[in-house]
């Protein structure tokens with residue numbers, strides 16, 4: 001059974017079309033009109049070995065906030081739809097990724113319960129035109145709409161580009177681990193019987 005989703009979401013603020021294949025090979029076609037987010041989603045797909053297409057247009061004449069947040073919403077929703085009843089998945093995943101002077105660790109539990117822990121200290125700066133505080137908005141939106149525990153901890157680092165990039169790479173690898181099907185798992189990985 002294919003684990004894919006295609007979602008189109010249109011509001012007065014943004015228009016987003018996204019296709020996800022959880023069992024992909026890392027093929028990405030990303031065009032969000034937010035260059036730094038394109039960079040992050042490209043490497044998310046590559047390092048998570050997900051196939052991902054994102055086409056987005058938004059009210060970036062105001063700022064990138066709505067576009068970044070709404071892409072987080074749609075990507076989270078796409079994982080939720082793709083995983084369906086979550087039968088056979090490993091459920092938990094974690095990855096620690098270095099990037100030069102930075103070390104980032106991400107742990108996920110695809111539990112159905114949204115909770116974000118975000119221990120990422122960033123100065124209020126921009127990377128290009130991208131406000132770094134929007135990274136949190138993206139992860140919060142993803143968390144709420146995928147329904148998972150997402151814990152992001154940056155142990156150390158000083159270059160903000162490296163810090164956010166290491167977070168996205170660790171996020172990708174943790175999601176890849178957690179979404180893997182394990183033939184030993186009968187039903188869902190829960191003593192409750194429901195995720």
Ligand SMILES: [Mn+2]
Nearest residue numbers: 039161162165
């Ligand atoms: Mn980079």
